[in-house]
Structures are given as structure tokens and as C-alpha cells.
Amino acid sequence: MSMIAAFYGGKSILITGATGFLGKVLMEKLFRTSPDLKVIYILVRPKAGQTLQQRVFQILNSKLFEKVKEVCPNVHEKIRAIYADLSQNDFAISKEDMQELLSCTNIIFHCAATVRFDDTLRHAVQLNVTATRQLLLMASQMPKLEAFIHISTAYSNCNLKHIDEVIYPCPVEPKKIIDSLEWLDDAIIEEIAPKLIRDWPNIYTYTKALGEMVVQQESRNLNIAIIRPSIVGATWQEPFPGWVDNINGPNGLIIAAGKGFLRALKATPKAVADLIPVDTVVNLMLAVGWYTAVHRPKSTLVYHSTSGNLNPCNWHKMGVQVLATFEKIPLERAFRRPYANFTSNNFTSQYWNAVSHRAPAIIYDCYLRLTGRKPRMTKVMNQILRTASMLEYFINRSWEWSTYNTEMLMSELSPEDQRVFNFDVRQLNWLEYIENYVLGVKKYLLKEDMAGIPEAKQHLKRLRNIHYLFNTALFLIVWRLLIARSQMARNVWFFIVSFCYKFLSYFRASSTLKV
Numbered sequence: 280m281s282m283i284a285a286f287y288g289g290k291s292i293l294i295t296g297a298t299g300f301l302g303k304v305l306m307e308k309l310f311r312t313s314p315d316l317k318v319i320y321i322l323v324r325p326k327a328g329q330t331l332q333q334r335v336f337q338i339l340n341s342k343l344f345e346k347v348k349e350v351c352p353n354v355h356e357k358i359r360a361i362y363a364d365l366s367q368n369d370f371a372i373s374k375e376d377m378q379e380l381l382s383c384t385n386i387i388f389h390c391a392a393t394v395r396f397d398d399t400l401r402h403a404v405q406l407n408v409t410a411t412r413q414l415l416l417m418a419s420q421m422p423k424l425e426a427f428i429h430i431s432t433a434y435s436n437c438n439l440k441h442i443d444e445v446i447y448p449c450p451v452e453p454k455k456i457i458d459s460l461e462w463l464d465d466a467i468i469e470e471i472a473p474k475l476i477r478d479w480p481n482i483y484t485y486t487k488a489l490g491e492m493v494v495q496q497e498s499r500n501l502n503i504a505i506i507r508p509s510i511v512g513a514t515w516q517e518p519f520p521g522w523v524d525n526i527n528g529p530n531g532l533i534i535a536a537g538k539g540f541l542r543a544l545k546a547t548p549k550a551v552a553d554l555i556p557v558d559t560v561v562n563l564m565l566a567v568g569w570y571t572a573v574h575r576p577k578s579t580l581v582y583h584s585t586s587g588n589l590n591p592c593n594w595h596k597m598g599v600q601v602l603a604t605f606e607k608i609p610l611e612r613a614f615r616r617p618y619a620n621f622t623s624n625n626f627t628s629q630y631w632n633a634v635s636h637r638a639p640a641i642i643y644d645c646y647l648r649l650t651g652r653k654p655r656m657t658k659v660m661n662q663i664l665r666t667a668s669m670l671e672y673f674i675n676r677s678w679e680w681s682t683y684n685t686e687m688l689m690s691e692l693s694p695e696d697q698r699v700f701n702f703d704v705r706q707l708n709w710l711e712y713i714e715n716y717v718l719g720v721k722k723y724l725l726k727e728d729m730a731g732i733p734e735a736k737q738h739l740k741r742l743r744n745i746h747y748l749f750n751t752a753l754f755l756i757v758w759r760l761l762i763a764r765s766q767m768a769r770n771v772w773f774f775i776v777s778f779c780y781k782f783l784s785y786f787r788a789s790s791t792l793k794v
């Protein structure tokens with residue numbers, strides 16, 4: 280029997296961010312491996328016209344939870360959605376709900392965050408810093424609490440090259456920032472934001488670093504651990520390979536590449552692509568929850584959930600495999616044939632943006648206009664290029680994350696736990712993983728039917744023919760213009776024609792002789 284699975288049996292677990300990518304996979308694994316857990320409290324806000332109950336219903340009825348329903352048929356009864364908005368005071372939780380949470384919670388997994396790179400400083404601090412402080416305050420009033428697991432990011436210290444599993448101090452005290460945001464108006468906050476974040480690439484990573492400092496400062500005598508995943512990707516193995524459900528991180532770019540919108544990227548081909556499958560992160564989270572509660576380390580331990588130093592893959596290898604998969608399993612209705620050109624050179628990147636991205640979008644929009652339809656491709660292309668530029672910082676650098684604590688924990692697990700809660704990324708076969716990832720993007724994110732593959736292949740063939748036709752026509756037009764204007768071009772043309780003529784005459788003469 281797995282010790283970790285047994286540990287969560289009978290427990291009341293509080294999860295923030297349960298409706299997010301990581302949160303859903305965490306809940307799924309908990310229910311599947313510890314169906315006898317007492318309850319999972321999730322802090323949820325209504326969203327996109329859906330009530331709390333509708334959101335929970337949708338999650339539990341999704342494909343991700345199919346296996347859970349077999350092992351834990353009463354899963355609906357074990358999940359308790361609590362109305363909460365983490366950007367509000369006291370999270371806007373009702374008194375009764377708060378009382379229940381304070382008196383019953385055994386373990387907290389704090390996943391909620393704003394992960395947008397371009398969020399306002401005010402909102403990002405509210406979510407990633409103030410809410411963390413508020414949750415720690417709540418945790419300190421929970422008599423039954425055994426462990427508090429905070430999810431940060433491996434990029435919270437991306438202004439450093441080598442990152443250890445320690446909490447680094449930030450230049451400005453989080454408390455000072457929280458206090459000043461209370462009286463500064465929005466315009467001033469946005470003005471000072473770039474100065475505050477200094478060498479952090481965006482507000483997200485900066486506020487996640489502040490969040491870690493808050494954890495350290497407000498930890499009191501709680502059992503706390505911090506987990507820092509790198510770029511969280513689709514599931515590797517569990518509950519099935521390739522599950523993914525949002526367009527964050529690589530997902531949006533994989534779609535843009537598969538649809539033929541994005542054919543070049545400013546990326547350093549040899550830089551490490553530090554992807555980590557979401558189920559690997561979740562297994563580590565559950566193992567850390569168990570270890571922190573049972574072994575009670577004296578200080579707050581940080582665990583890196585990264586792949587780079589144990590099983591590195593680079594962007595070139597990833598790009599090649601993504602394209603190879605699209606050859607076999609193309610996306611439907613592609614705009615152009617998928618192609619990947621990675622360049623770290625600024626000039627070349629601008630060139631590809633103009634030639635490979637903007638020009639085809641403008642031409643296509645002209646075609647839409649001429650056929651009486653609304654042009655839209657330039658807008659789509661601008662959106663994709665904006666996203667790609669926001670991610671540029673992360674695909675043009677490599678970091679070294681030490682993983683002593685993560686490896687130590689691995690060695691503490693029983694063989695059964697190592698199997699059930701596997702977070703040993705050394706066992707990951709990248710080529711297989713990326714293929715399943717791309718397939719998952721097609722199936723679970725774009726909801727494309729596999730029966731449409733032959734038609735998608737036909738469509739790509741048509742695009743290839745259009746491409747050849749277009750290039751030939753373009754060549755002939757340019758050549759014709761050159762001949763009309765330049766004597767040198769005319770000379771070259773006559774030379775080529777007379778050379779071909781001589782060659783043909785020689786060929787004809789030699790075949791006549793043979794006869």
C-alpha cells in the first residue's frame with residue numbers, strides 16, 4: 280500500500296486555484312489514489328456566467344475525471360465548493376464557511392495565482408502576494424493543519440542564472456509594496472512598476488518572488504513547503520497522456536505552429552526547454568504534502584520541479600518533434616503548412632516576421648476583402664506575434680536549477696510510492712512525450728476529431744501546391760520585370776536559354792547516333 284495515498288485518507292484538504300490547469304490534475308489524482316479522503320474544499324468564484332456548482336459539475340464531468348468516477352463514485356459528495364474571491368478582503372468567504380475551513384482543514388495546497396505576464400501590478404500583487412499572506416493568516420488559525428504547500432514558479436528568480444532551492448530576498452519588502460498600493464492611484468502604480476520589477480522580465484515572475492518572501496516572513500510555526508515548477512506542460516502518463524486544457528505557455532504556440540500561422544520564432548535553438556509534465560508536478564506536490572506533514576522539516580523547504588538538469592531537452596529538438604508530429608497528425612484547416620525556423624538573431628527574426636507572418640496575413644486579408652468577407656488574419660497574426668514576443672525572454676536563455684531537495688525526497692519514498700507518485704523526470708522520453716502532447720493539443724484543447732486526419736492531410740497537400748504555384752508565379756514576375764529593365768539580366772537570360780538549347784541539341788544528336 281502506498282504510504283502517501285494512505286496519508287491523504289480521511290483528510291480534509293483545501294485547494295485554491297482548483298479550477299486551473301494544475302488544480303484540476305491535483306484534484307483528479309487525489310480522488311483517484313485516496314478515494315477515502317474526507318473532503319476537498321475548493322475556493323471558487325463564479326465565472327463566465329457559470330455558478331460555482333456549474334463549474335464544479337463541468338470539471339467532474341470532463342474527460343479528465345473519467346477514471347475517478349470508477350474508483351470514487353461519490354466524488355460529488357466529497358468536493359465542497361466554497362464561494363471565494365482571492366482578490367477581496369477575507370476572500371469574501373461567508374462566516375459559516377470560514378468557520379468550517381478553520382476548524383476542519385488538514386492540508387492546504389495554494390495554487391491560485393494570476394499567471395498573465397501583462398497583468399497590472401495592483402492585481403498581480405493582490406493575487407500573488409496579498410492573498411498568499413491572507414491564506415497564511417488563515418492557516419495560522421487552523422488547529423488541525425498539518426502542512427501548507429505553496430506553489431510558486433521556477434522563474435520567480437529568473438533574474439539569476441543558477442537558482443538553488445532557497446528563498447531569495449527581494450529588493451523591496453513585500454509589506455511596503457502592499458501598503459503603498461493601498462494609497463497610490465492606478466496611473467502612478469503603472470508608472471513605477473517597471474522601476475520596481477528591475478531585472479525581472481514581467482510582473483508575474485516578480486510578484487511570485489514577492490509571494491515566496493511573504494511565505495518565509497509569515498510562516499510562524501506552520502509546516503510549509505514551496506514548490507517551483509518550470510513550464511508546466513500536458514500530462515505525461517496520468518490519468519492519460521497528453522491532457523491539456525489551456526492556451527498558456529507552449530500550448531498557444533504549438534497551435535499557432537500547427538495551423539501554419541507561426542513559422543519562425545526568436546528562440547535560441549540550444550537553450551534548454553525546461554518543460555515539466557503537469558502530472559509530474561502534481562505527484563511531487565502530493566509527496567511534499569506527505570513529507571512536510573509527517574517529517575516536519577525544521578525550515579521551509581523549496582522543491583524544484585524542473586527537467587533541465589536531470590533530463591535536458593532543447594528548443595530545437597522540441598520544434599523538430601512538434602513538426603514531425605504535425606506531419607503525421609496535422610491540425611484541421613491550416614492557414615499554411617507547418618514549418619519551424621528558430622533564430623536568435625534580431626534582424627533575421629524581424630525579416631521572418633515580415634516575410635513569413637505579416638505579408639501572408641495581409642495578402643490573405645486582401646483576398647477576404649475581394650471576396651466580400653471581413654478581414655481578420657492581420658489581427659490574429661498580431662495577437663500571435665505579441666504572445667510570442669512575451670515568451671521570448673524564456674526561450675532565449677537557459678537556467679540551472681538545483682534539485683537536491685527534490686532528489687532527497689525521491690530517495691525517501693518507498694518503491695511503491697516512487698511508482699504511484701512518480702516525479703522522476705529522468706524516465707521521461709521526450710520524443711514520445713512531445714508527440715502525445717501535440718496529439719493532446721489537437722484532441723483535448725482544439726477538440727478536433729481524429730477521423731478528420733485524411734482531409735487535413737489533403738488540405739496540406741493543396742497548400743503545398745498553392746505554395747509552389749505562388750513561388751513560381753512570383754519568380755516569373757520578378758524575372759520579367761528584371762529583364763525589361765536590366766541589360767545584365769537580359770544577358771544572363773540569353774546565356775541560360777542558349778545553354779539549354781545547346782544541351783538539348785547535344786542530347787538529341789547523341790540519341791540519334793545510338794540508333
Ligand SMILES: CCCCCCCCCCCCCCCCCCCCCC(=O)SCCNC(=O)CCNC(=O)[C@H](O)C(C)(C)COP(=O)(O)OP(=O)(O)OC[C@H]1O[C@@H](n2cnc3c(N)ncnc32)[C@H](O)[C@@H]1OP(=O)(O)O
Binds near residue numbers: 432527541621
Ligand atoms: C516556429 C514555430 C514553432 C514551432 C514549434 C513549436 C515548439 C514549441 C515551442 C514552444 C515555445 C514555448 C515557450 C513557452 C515559454 C513559457 C514560459 C513560461 C515561463 C513561466 C511559467 C510560469 O511560471 S506560469 C504560467 C505561464 N503563464 C503563461 O503562460 C501566460 C502567458 N500569457 C499571457 O500572459 C497572455 O496570454 C499574453 C501573452 C499577455 C497575451 O494576452 P492577450 O490578452 O493578448 O491574449 P489572451 O491570452 O487573453 O487570449 C487570446 C485569445 O485566446 C482566447 N483563449 C484564451 N484561453 C483560451 C482557451 N483555453 N481556449 C481557447 N481560447 C482561449 C481568448 O479568449 C482570446 O481570444 P479573443 O481575442 O477572441 O478574445
Ligand SMILES: NC(=O)C1=CN([C@@H]2O[C@H](COP(=O)(O)OP(=O)(O)OC[C@H]3O[C@@H](n4cnc5c(N)ncnc54)[C@H](OP(=O)(O)O)[C@@H]3O)[C@@H](O)[C@H]2O)C=CC1
Binds near residue numbers: 300389393507
Ligand atoms: N502553468 C504553468 O506553466 C506554471 C504554473 N505555475 C504556478 O502554478 C499555479 C497554478 O497555475 P495554473 O494552474 O497553470 O494557472 P491557471 O491560470 O490555470 O489557474 C489559476 C487558478 O487561480 C484561480 N484564481 C485566479 N484568480 C482568482 C481569484 N481572484 N479568486 C479565486 N481564484 C482565483 C483561477 O480561478 P478561475 O478559474 O476562476 O480563473 C484558477 O483556478 C500558479 O501558482 C502558477 O504561478 C508555476 C510554474 C509554471
